[in-house]
Amino acid sequence: MVSSGGLSCGAHMTPHEVHLAQPTARPPDYHHALSAARHRVTSANQWTESQLMGRRWPIGCVALEITQRCNLDCTACYLSEHSEAVKDIPLEELFRRIDLIFDHYGPNTNVQVTGGDPTLRKRDELVAIVRRLSQKRMRPALLTNGIRAKRELLVELAKAGLVDVAFHVDITQGRKGYGSEVALNEVRKEYIERARGLPLSVMFNTTVVDRNFEGISEIVEFFVRNCDVVRLASFQVQADTGRTILGRRSDAITILSVQEQIEKGARSSISFDTFRVGHSRCNRYGMIFVTNNKPTTRLTIGDCWRRSSLACHC
Ligand code: SF4
DSSP states (O other), X not given: OOOOSSSTTSOOOOHHHHHHTSOOOOOSXXXXXXXXXXXXXXXXXXXXXXXXXXXXXXXXXXXXXXXXXXXXXXXXXXXXXXXXXXXXXXXHHHHHHHHHHHHHHOTTOEEEEESXXXXXXXXXXXXXXXXXXXXXXXXXXXXXXSSSOOHHHHHHHHHHTOOEEEEEOOGGGOOTTOOSTGGGHHHHXXXXXXXXXXXXXXXXXXXXXXXXXXXXXHHHHHHHHTTTTEEEEEXXXXXXXXXXXXXXXXXXXXXXXHHHHHHHHHTSOOOTBSSBSSOTTTOOEEEEEEETTEEESSOOGGGGTTEEEEEEEO
16 A cells, blocks of 8 residues: 655666656557557566556556646645646546547546646536546546545546545645644545445555654554555655655655555555556555455455455555
8 A cells, every 4th residue: 555656766767767668659549559568568577477557458547637726735746836827727628638548548547537636626527527537438536635525526426437536635735733644544534434335446645754654554554444445545755846845755765664664554564566557666556455354465265254455555
């Protein structure tokens, strides 16, 4: 349940890898895109039996930014300082982009409906965007800080075809009344209840910064306790990008040290090589099975009772 949005583990791509990662020409169709992805992954020495990119999809996911406006002002944010002045893209243009994504990457592509906070769009427009993605047989996910993602909206979006909802909650957001990362579990709990019982995969995103690094294991414990609803917990190490005011993170925060915090919270070792989506230095996933309230990465037949799974992305 850890995620990093870039090569933040301290190991950088080689010039040869950077060269391979250059944008390529638009593929004529989904099948060409799939084989091109396979070729790129192979060239980067990432083609293993567990590699999904180039096998199941031509791309891990596509971000569809539908507004740059946001109702929070996080101290770590990838948007630019001028984002609040950027006008929303018209709905027709978003539909054109959705069609383009489908033409490039085909059915089942994961599309993150993101921002800013996408719930700041007019409600009927947000629903129409999700419906369009679903009608195209792609998999829409809503990435939100959750403030406006009330139960009624989630119900409506699920009916329109939403597949995943990813709530961003962490200490960088300066939510009033919450002085620590662990205190924010109250907000997380409220969001879990909003989504409970809906046909949605519920995810949580956390930016790992100096101030919450030590608290990561405790929130992992929280996610394990709530794995009947929470499907994926993603941890992104702080990056000095966009309008972030925190600067560089401490050297103590690396993909490896975050992984150790996660394993401490899960009270179990986790294989982060169970499956891959793209380059292993870009993002890593680990699976935990929780049986009888106890996390494990190994299962026996007797474990099938009361089993839930939780993925970790870093
Ligand atoms: S990180 Fe997300 S929630 Fe925070 S200010 Fe930026 S867009 Fe808004």
